[in-house]
Amino acid sequence: MPAPTVPTLPSAADAAADAAPAFSPLYQQIKGLIMRELQAGLWKPGEAIPSELDLAARFKVSQGTVRKAIDELAADNLLVRRQGKGTFVATHAEQQVQYRFLRLTADDGVTPDMERRLIDCSRLRAPAPVARALDCKSGDAVVLLRRLLLANAKPVVFDEIWLPGTLFKGLTAERLADYKGPMYGMFETEFGVRMIRAEEKIRAVAADAATADVLAVGEGTPLLSVERLSFTYGDKPVELRRGLYNTDHHFYRNALS
Amino acid sequence: MPAPTVPTLPSAADAAADAAPAFSPLYQQIKGLIMRELQAGLWKPGEAIPSELDLAARFKVSQGTVRKAIDELAADNLLVRRQGKGTFVATHAEQQVQYRFLRLTADDGVTPDMERRLIDCSRLRAPAPVARALDCKSGDAVVLLRRLLLANAKPVVFDEIWLPGTLFKGLTAERLADYKGPMYGMFETEFGVRMIRAEEKIRAVAADAATADVLAVGEGTPLLSVERLSFTYGDKPVELRRGLYNTDHHFYRNALS
DNA sequence: AAGTGGTCTAGACCACCTG
DNA sequence: AGGTGGTCTAGACCACTTA
Numbered sequence: 001m002p003a004p005t006v007p008t009l010p011s012a013a014d015a016a017a018d019a020a021p022a023f024s025p026l027y028q029q030i031k032g033l034i035m036r037e038l039q040a041g042l043w044k045p046g047e048a049i050p051s052e053l054d055l056a057a058r059f060k061v062s063q064g065t066v067r068k069a070i071d072e073l074a075a076d077n078l079l080v081r082r083q084g085k086g087t088f089v090a091t092h093a094e095q096q097v098q099y100r101f102l103r104l105t106a107d108d109g110v111t112p113d114m115e116r117r118l119i120d121c122s123r124l125r126a127p128a129p130v131a132r133a134l135d136c137k138s139g140d141a142v143v144l145l146r147r148l149l150l151a152n153a154k155p156v157v158f159d160e161i162w163l164p165g166t167l168f169k170g171l172t173a174e175r176l177a178d179y180k181g182p183m184y185g186m187f188e189t190e191f192g193v194r195m196i197r198a199e200e201k202i203r204a205v206a207a208d209a210a211t212a213d214v215l216a217v218g219e220g221t222p223l224l225s226v227e228r229l230s231f232t233y234g235d236k237p238v239e240l241r242r243g244l245y246n247t248d249h250h251f252y253r254n255a256l257s
Numbered sequence: 258m259p260a261p262t263v264p265t266l267p268s269a270a271d272a273a274a275d276a277a278p279a280f281s282p283l284y285q286q287i288k289g290l291i292m293r294e295l296q297a298g299l300w301k302p303g304e305a306i307p308s309e310l311d312l313a314a315r316f317k318v319s320q321g322t323v324r325k326a327i328d329e330l331a332a333d334n335l336l337v338r339r340q341g342k343g344t345f346v347a348t349h350a351e352q353q354v355q356y357r358f359l360r361l362t363a364d365d366g367v368t369p370d371m372e373r374r375l376i377d378c379s380r381l382r383a384p385a386p387v388a389r390a391l392d393c394k395s396g397d398a399v400v401l402l403r404r405l406l407l408a409n410a411k412p413v414v415f416d417e418i419w420l421p422g423t424l425f426k427g428l429t430a431e432r433l434a435d436y437k438g439p440m441y442g443m444f445e446t447e448f449g450v451r452m453i454r455a456e457e458k459i460r461a462v463a464a465d466a467a468t469a470d471v472l473a474v475g476e477g478t479p480l481l482s483v484e485r486l487s488f489t490y491g492d493k494p495v496e497l498r499r500g501l502y503n504t505d506h507h508f509y510r511n512a513l514s
Numbered sequence: 515a516a517g518t519g520g521t522c523t524a525g526a527c528c529a530c531c532t533g
Numbered sequence: 534a535g536g537t538g539g540t541c542t543a544g545a546c547c548a549c550t551t552a
Contacts, residue, residue: 077514197513198514199512199513200512201362203481203508204461204462204482205461206479222461222462224461228513247461253457254457255454256358256456256485257455
């Protein structure tokens with residue numbers, strides 16, 4: 001087969017061909033197609049996707065092109081490659097690191113495994129700031145979760161978690177309490193909502209009376225305020241979370257490069 | 258030329274062939290060689306390195322193999338690729354983002370350009386914890402810098418910066434005050450010390466009297482404590498820094514994936 | 515033994531930048 | 534026009550896993 005000059009993928013006719021130049025390398029188009037199938041739920045988290053040769057045949061491109069597309073998806077943590085076995089859809093469940101997004105470390109350097117304790121789970125109308133973050137209308141139904149994370153039976157993190165009500169219909173305190181493993185794992189398997197990436201805004205704040213109480217610290221104690229906005233496919237925000245961390249014996253770690 | 262079976266780079270005879278298996282793909286060996294030349298200062302920050310074809314010929318491998326090595330170095334932020342121009346040694350100077358490692362953002366979302374104000378610069382003997390972090394002996398000569406970062410003429414960050422005395426011989430308050438551009442840029446051009454990556458530990462603390470004074474906040478105000486350990490080539494620690502951030506109108510941003 | 519991802523090659527052409 | 538990085542292909546072989 002002769003190599004055509006920058007062949008446009010025939011099956012990948014761009015839907016909304018706007019004013020944008022919108023011409024991208026083949027492997028980017030392949031990446032987009034794979035991402036769409038991921039989003040559509042064609043392959044479930046933890047499952048293997050078709051082999052590189054399969055996909056190459058399917059898309060009528062060379063293995064190398066598929067490889068480059070998958071490489072990028074793996075770099076984005078959407079896929080996980082395992083030599084000899086296959087390429088798998090990334091998941092928050094069944095993961096060696098219990099909490100992929102939690103950057104907390106104990107002073108002695110070990111990442112403690114933490115106990116979860118649900119405080120309450122209520123359904124209410126979204127306050128304006130929450131609605132703005134979650135990209136829905138003020139007053140829309142949302143779920144508010146409040147919970148604690150404890151290390152060695154001592155509370156370290158107090159979380160308030162807002163979720164869009166439409167996506168989490170049957171979410172109740174019981175189901176949360178029953179579920180073993182990370183919460184994001186449950187969101188995947190029970191609600192089909194997969195957290196892809198998140199942005200955090202970190203500040204230092206003083207503990208108010210209520211917070212001081214649940215965290216068992218003095219009122220006014222400096223706490224780390226971690227506001228997290230999590231996104232699923234298509235950069236759609238699906239979780240707003242505010243955590244208050246007691247950093248007396250733990251710290252938030254970050255790597256720069 | 259016939260393709261030998263997993264050819265070991267002839268010029269890359271491993272120095273300390275320890276008990277370690279130590280057999281790695283060709284492109285990893287190439288990556289190591291390029292890194293060594295970077296470390297040796299063969300190419301200065303901001304300069305172009307030889308073209309891919311040049312390096313391929315030099316190392317007697319195909320362009321694709323060099324390409325993969327360079328791809329990883331670019332992903333590590335050691336090199337910067339520029340299509341049509343060449344591949345360049347990454348630098349903290351001449352950079353669009355003034356402070357590559359500073360994750361501070363104003364509440365309105367803009368990354369403010371900040372004014373630097375040096376408080377003092379002193380040479381002293383390393384306290385034990387500093388020596389431990391910098392991997393030198395307690396009592397060794399170190400430089401201690403203290404400075405402020407201001408946004409709109411208001412102090413936001415108070416930094417205490419420890420540097421190994423041996424690497425920063427001629428560092429004085431005058432030279433610091435005179436230098437325009439980011440401090441890490443000066444470290445590169447004046448002292449040949451290049452910061453490659455860093456690790457940060459973040460906590461919430463209460464402002465003590467002295468800190469409250471320089472940051473113009475009340476004593477006890479919650480501040481973000483950002484402890485940064487920076488590394489140069491070979492994972493050698495070369496800077497310990499502790500910043501105290503006033504997060505009343507700014508936050509520390511972080512991306513998770 | 516068969517299947518998967520991982521490495522390596524050689525060659526073609528494209529996109530971008532500079533003289 | 535000539536150089537640089539960027540994309541794409543086709544084919545070979547290696548390393549790892551499973552049956």
